[in-house]
Amino acid sequence: MIYLDNAATSWPKPDSVAKAVYDCIVNKGANPGRSGYKMAIEAGRIVLECREALSDFFGIDDPMRVIFASNATDALNMAIKGLLRPGQHAVTSSMEHNSVARPLKKLEHIGVETSFVTADGSGLVSPDDIEKAIRPNTAVIILTMASNVTGTIQPYREVGQIAKKHGIPFLLDAAQGAGHIPIDVNRDNVDILAFPGHKGLLGPQGTGGLYIREGIELDTIVEGGTGSRSDLITQPDILPDRYESGTLNTPGIAGLKAGIDYINSVGIEKIREYEINLCSMIINGLKGIEGVQVYGLKDPEGHAGIVSFNIGDMNSTEISYVLDSEFDIEVRAGLHCSGIAHKTIGTFKQGTVRVSPGPFTTEEEVDRLIEAVRWIAKL
Amino acid sequence: MIYLDNAATSWPKPDSVAKAVYDCIVNKGANPGRSGYKMAIEAGRIVLECREALSDFFGIDDPMRVIFASNATDALNMAIKGLLRPGQHAVTSSMEHNSVARPLKKLEHIGVETSFVTADGSGLVSPDDIEKAIRPNTAVIILTMASNVTGTIQPYREVGQIAKKHGIPFLLDAAQGAGHIPIDVNRDNVDILAFPGHKGLLGPQGTGGLYIREGIELDTIVEGGTGSRSDLITQPDILPDRYESGTLNTPGIAGLKAGIDYINSVGIEKIREYEINLCSMIINGLKGIEGVQVYGLKDPEGHAGIVSFNIGDMNSTEISYVLDSEFDIEVRAGLHCSGIAHKTIGTFKQGTVRVSPGPFTTEEEVDRLIEAVRWIAKL
Structure with a gap:
């Protein structure tokens, strides 16, 4: 998982x-x-x-x-x-x-x-x-x-x-x-x-x-x-x-x-560096998939270990469901207890799929996420 | 302990x-x-x-x-x-x-x-x-x-x-x-x-x-x-x-x-019965010691696993300190976050020593408490 x-x-x-x-x-x-x-x-x-x-x-x-x-x-x-x-x-x-x-x-x-x-x-x-x-x-x-x-x-x-x-x-x-x-x-x-x-x-x-x-x-x-x-x-x-x-x-x-x-x-700076690297992989990986929109700043250094995205107009909850059931990947979808933030970025109806790695997340796991999203985007 | x-x-x-x-x-x-x-x-x-x-x-x-x-x-x-x-x-x-x-x-x-x-x-x-x-x-x-x-x-x-x-x-x-x-x-x-x-x-x-x-x-x-x-x-x-x-x-x-x-x-009734037995031992044991005053109802069935006492006009905190340091017995002394209750029973200045056994307390441990209080009461 x-x-x-x-x-x-x-x-x-x-x-x-x-x-x-x-x-x-x-x-x-x-x-x-x-x-x-x-x-x-x-x-x-x-x-x-x-x-x-x-x-x-x-x-x-x-x-x-x-x-x-x-x-x-x-x-x-x-x-x-x-x-x-x-x-x-x-x-x-x-x-x-x-x-x-x-x-x-x-x-x-x-x-x-x-x-x-x-x-x-x-x-x-x-x-x-x-x-x-x-x-x-x-x-x-x-x-x-x-x-x-x-x-x-x-x-x-x-x-x-x-x-x-x-x-x-x-x-x-x-x-x-x-x-x-x-x-x-x-x-x-x-x-x-x-x-x-x-x-x-x-x-x-x-x-x-x-x-x-x-x-x-x-x-x-x-x-x-x-x-x-x-x-x-x-x-x-x-x-x-x-x-x-x-x-x-x-x-x-x-x-x-x-x-x-x-x-x-470990050192918080080292954890931060690792997190930026993972976010960079996620942002770049997702942006390379047709139909995927990534939210937030372009620079991974502007992200605190969180990347939100959508695929076309697919329901975000549906995407997270497929990620869990087909790929054993656990992410959160929907409004994340913050309706006003979604109104701000224009995703109040669709919600977003939120990916948040941690210090124990591996690069291989991120690769598998990207592959899974690529697969879903082709559906 | x-x-x-x-x-x-x-x-x-x-x-x-x-x-x-x-x-x-x-x-x-x-x-x-x-x-x-x-x-x-x-x-x-x-x-x-x-x-x-x-x-x-x-x-x-x-x-x-x-x-x-x-x-x-x-x-x-x-x-x-x-x-x-x-x-x-x-x-x-x-x-x-x-x-x-x-x-x-x-x-x-x-x-x-x-x-x-x-x-x-x-x-x-x-x-x-x-x-x-x-x-x-x-x-x-x-x-x-x-x-x-x-x-x-x-x-x-x-x-x-x-x-x-x-x-x-x-x-x-x-x-x-x-x-x-x-x-x-x-x-x-x-x-x-x-x-x-x-x-x-x-x-x-x-x-x-x-x-x-x-x-x-x-x-x-x-x-x-x-x-x-x-x-x-x-x-x-x-x-x-x-x-x-x-x-x-x-x-x-x-x-x-x-x-x-x-x-x-275990069954809550069985735990309750055991607790009444321990409280009965504590109340009777303490009452048999000269100079000890026990508070609350006389009947152990009127106690919810708690017995408070004092020895003459000794400071309650001092008694608990001796119980801990000399006998490795851990009880609480003082006002127990309830000043008004102490005013009610007349112990606002002295506080009380509070003994509260649990389902894993043994009769032998209660005996050791009584012996320790007997020793302190002779000081």
Whole structure:
């Protein structure tokens, strides 16, 4: 079986990931941060080590400002709803995932204003357009690091600079960037970073996180037991506890640490280089097939490990069905939880077939994909 | 090492739990409910099978009304904030965990009224007092199934009947009851059930869930990609998708299914009987030691696998420290994320030492605990 849906969740994971999860459940299964006994301290250490690994990975100064979430959607909701108040305005793009678009649409009901800046046909958002959309009441700029539909890497560094210039917090949705492209929250002017643990970071499903720059206060969307200040009937202010109510997914966090360790052992630049090579093969291979349209930027370096295509006016779901049933190739088709991005690139009705290789994808597997698409295109 | 903190998280888990998690990561690692290819369907089947197992376990008619959450706190926040609107009133008790108390206190800021009905010194809440607290604008009655401090099992069935009589939704916090005591949402008149996956249900950390009776509509606290109706920029209405945005913790859910299967293979009544026996040994053993005070009901059948105690006016944390360092016995001390419960039973300053055995705790381990406490009490 050839798995090419790493943008949904990465697979396979490094061997060390499932092993770390297993070991945590079997040998370090206490609740972290709640007690002082030995196994609870061990569990707490697992959580702290992953927090530190994430901080190192993203250039974050204080690991206590890394919050664990159950996925990037959870982290994005924490950020968006924790930040925006009625009467305030958010600038974002037409390439966002529903995990940004739907919370924003929800907030419109309580009087939050939104501007979805339209990207061009390749899915690229213009920093100038973002800047033009800023109003006196703009309280956040939210941008996807790379489109989950086309893979288009956005000019997030430029947008970060614009946000800084205007003194507006910049929230980067790194769902498709984290683990693919090096992020440094200080260099990139990212004030709030939302990321999944189970995609580019190679951790297990059920993990994700949020970085919140010092000075930014988010209201909470979930309160509860934090293991700290149990005497208070209100949510404590200290971080990360304030945003981490309830028992953490310690085994998942152990696995996430193993995923990050793997990336560091190989080197993210090397993974990125390999990914660009695979995307280049996919783009060039697909473009050579009559009737195939490839979306997004022409340059493979503009793709974050994702290439979307269609064959003539064939239904994208049908193509993915044939790829699976006839060729044992697993890709995703349809709208990929991002209707507005498809409206932007003109594929709202047809959807696209999305190919997303991972660090364990081989060149031979890509060749087999191209051959399969060539076969389908002749049908 | 003797682990007696199962009320925080159960440990050890049945062998099948970590194995199911491992197998899911290694062999069924796709994103469930997002695609139609084979591994995605397998992942979807894991999720559906666990939903069905939970439905059978709790007497729920429609598995699609079981929502996965990352822990009971997450589920409780979904329920409390999804239900209550400004001007409405909630009845609850003084024995609630901070996962109920803190969200309610938060909602007071937007004009939600609350009544925390005071329990007696053993932690027992009177159904009459609950009924007396009902107002014309009462929109929910929330009760912990069993106190996480004293283990006191509340008269939740009677409260369920009262709620039904008054036509008010009844939300049961089964954090300390699920997997310990049989629950049938219809028989017990539970309209909304919040439960952790990693305590009595013996699943891994990072799991939990919420049952919502048909006819009850909760607003969402998190929106995002659901893999369904991606064309809509608003959250879809269909269940469970409406309340499950973002990638689910599929490996955790696979482990949770294994935990439930284990309970079913042994029989929950048998587990309950064994737990009562252990609690009886703990209560009687502790009561025989001079200077030791045991909290909660006298009858071990009134305890949900939890016994709290103190030795004279010794700091509870000090006792747990000695138990760990000198006897390798792991228990939790302090306020257990429930300050109001300690105020109720008069231990707000001292906290309590909480002992919570699990299905794998042996009678010999309980004997060793009693001997250790006897030794400490002589200090």
